[in-house]
Structure formats: C-alpha cells, structure tokens
Amino acid sequence: MSLETVSRRGLVLLGCGKMGSAMLAGWLGRGLAPEAVWVLDPHPSDWLQGLAEKGLHLNADLPDDPAIVLVAVKPQMMAEALPRLAPLGNGATLFLSVAAGTPIAFYEKTLGDRTPIIRAMPNTPAAVGRGITALTGNARASDTDLDLAETLLAAVGQTVRLEGEHQMDAVTAVSGSGPAYVFHLIETLAAAGEAEGLPAELAMTLAKATVAGAGHLAMEAEEGPAQLRVNVTSPGGTTAAALKVLMDPDSGFPALLKKAVKAAADRSRELAQ
Numbered sequence: 001m002s003l004e005t006v007s008r009r010g011l012v013l014l015g016c017g018k019m020g021s022a023m024l025a026g027w028l029g030r031g032l033a034p035e036a037v038w039v040l041d042p043h044p045s046d047w048l049q050g051l052a053e054k055g056l057h058l059n060a061d062l063p064d065d066p067a068i069v070l071v072a073v074k075p076q077m078m079a080e081a082l083p084r085l086a087p088l089g090n091g092a093t094l095f096l097s098v099a100a101g102t103p104i105a106f107y108e109k110t111l112g113d114r115t116p117i118i119r120a121m122p123n124t125p126a127a128v129g130r131g132i133t134a135l136t137g138n139a140r141a142s143d144t145d146l147d148l149a150e151t152l153l154a155a156v157g158q159t160v161r162l163e164g165e166h167q168m169d170a171v172t173a174v175s176g177s178g179p180a181y182v183f184h185l186i187e188t189l190a191a192a193g194e195a196e197g198l199p200a201e202l203a204m205t206l207a208k209a210t211v212a213g214a215g216h217l218a219m220e221a222e223e224g225p226a227q228l229r230v231n232v233t234s235p236g237g238t239t240a241a242a243l244k245v246l247m248d249p250d251s252g253f254p255a256l257l258k259k260a261v262k263a264a265a266d267r268s269r270e271l272a273q
C-alpha cells in the first residue's frame with residue numbers, strides 16, 4: 001500500500017490534539033491533500049477548522065474503506081471513542097494507534113481480531129520533523145502495513161521497529177515522555193543560571209541553545225555521548241566539579257532518571273489494566 005492509496009482511500013484521525021496535529025502537519029507538509037483526511041474530534045482546534053475550509057472532512061461521515069485510521073485520543077477516552085470505528089474493523093483498513101498504555105488486545109477486542117493494528121509511540125519533536133517513533137504490529141499487520149506505517153511516520157522523524165509489544169512500556173518511558181524530561185532540564189538549567197546571577201532571558205537562551213546543540217552533536221558525532229562528555233571535561237576544571245554532583249550514583253542523574261523512567265513505565269503498565 002502506497003501513499004497514493006492513502007490519498008485515494010482516505011486517512012481518518014480519531015482525536016487530533018497535540019500529537020495527532022503534529023503528525024497531520026507533517027503529512028500535509030509532505031503533500032497529502034486535506035480532501036483525503038477525515039478528522040473526528042469533538043473539540044477541533046482553530047487550525048483544524050481552517051483546514052476544513054480547504055477540504056479536510058471535520059466530524060463528517062467517514063469513507064467506507066479508508067486506508068488507515070490514526071488513533072490519537074487519550075487512553076482514558078479510548079473506551080468511549082473507539083467503538084464508533086468498529087464498522088471499519090476486520091477489513092482492509094489499517095489501525096495505527098499512538099495511545100500510551102492501551103494494548104493491542106484492546107483494539108482487537110473492540111474492532112475484531114482480524115483487524116490489522118499497529119501500536120506506535122511517537123514523541124512531540126514530531127512537530128518539527130525531529131520525532132522518533134517506535135512501532136510494533138499484531139499478527140494481522142503485514143509487512144506492507146508496517147512499511148506504510150513507517151513511511152507515514154517517517155514524515156515526522158525517525159522510526160524504529162520493536163521486537164514486540166513487551167518493549168512498549170519502557171519505550172514510552174524513555175522517548176514518548178522523554179522530551180518532557182529534557183524540557184525540564186532546560187527550565188532547571190536556566191533557573192540555576194539565574195541563581196548564579198544571570199538575567200532570566202539570557203539564562204534561558206543559554207540553556208535552550210546548549211541542550212539543542214548538545215543533542216545535535218550527539219546525533220552527528222562519531223563518538224558516543226560518554227566520549228562527548230569527556231571532551232567537555234578538563235581535569236580539575238568546572239565541568240568535573242558539576243559532574244561530581246550529577247554523576248553521584250545515589251543522588252545524581254543515574255538514580256534520578258532510573259526512578260523517573262520506572263515511574264513512567266509503571267504508569268504505562270497501569271494504563272493497560
């Protein structure tokens with residue numbers, strides 16, 4: 001199945017908030033026509049309403065056999081929102097869900113176990129084409145389905161295929177929620193700069209550019225992050241003084257991030273109950 005097929009048969013979004021909109025923006029930017037898109041969302045944004053004036057079908061009757069349904073409602077809304085799409089189950093429509101927690105078994109129960117289903121975990125840098133999405137499919141999802149999902153998801157960043165759904169809670173805790181940890185790092189780095197006497201605006205400019213630049217370097221450099229860290233650290237210098245605090249096994253990043261990532265993965269497992 002190709003993108004032309006998606007354009008011809010249609011793409012449906014169930015829920016189009018922050019994540020659905022980031023992905024839709026990527027696809028429209030890659031040339032998908034608004035006329036090929038159906039959005040079901042009781043609270044459409046101004047952006048979506050503007051697209052409706054350009055041909056996007058907003059809260060309208062659905063096509064009989066869309067190529068793909070992107071499920072992007074909150075897991076807490078899933079039981080209420082998904083059943084209306086049951087008539088599209090057990091057919092040729094591929095369901096691609098980005099919801100945290102909700103297991104593939106839930107979609108199979110609601111839509112029918114002959115439905116091709118792919119569960120994916122993207123992240124919000126998708127909004128600027130720099131996301132990473134991990135994906136895995138059920139037994140009905142063919143290689144062609146996985147290829148199509150990867151082609152669509154590649155419009156908003158990198159993709160990785162998982163060994164199986166058992167990896168999804170940890171993936172959610174690392175890359176799905178991860179941007180929030182990094183944004184909090186920026187906030188706290190800027191606040192720490194202020195505490196050392198910098199004006200707020202300057203501290204924030206330095207913190208944002210440092211995190212963005214270090215992230216870019218980590219992606220581009222041949223060395224791994226550990227060597228890149230060593231490259232910044234002069235023996236007996238300023239970085240070494242800070243890393244003594246941050247790398248403390250009991251109170252530094254190792255313990256803190258392990259605890260935070262475990263809390264997120266545990267919550268993902270709870271949402272699946």
Ligand SMILES: NC(=O)c1ccc[n+]([C@@H]2O[C@H](COP(=O)([O-])OP(=O)(O)OC[C@H]3O[C@@H](n4cnc5c(N)ncnc54)[C@H](O)[C@@H]3O)[C@@H](O)[C@H]2O)c1
Pocket residue numbers: 014015016017018019020040041042043044072073074075077080081098099100101121122123124176177
């Ligand atoms: N935001 C992230 O960083 C992120 C990352 C990865 C995955 N996700 C997943 O994406 C999904 C959406 O998250 P979000 O951050 O975009 O949330 P959001 O609240 O911004 O968007 C959810 C949308 O669903 C709509 N909605 C509510 N009830 C509905 C219904 N019955 N039918 C159709 N639409 C309905 C809401 O109006 C809203 O626009 C979640 O399942 C979340 O786990 C989010």
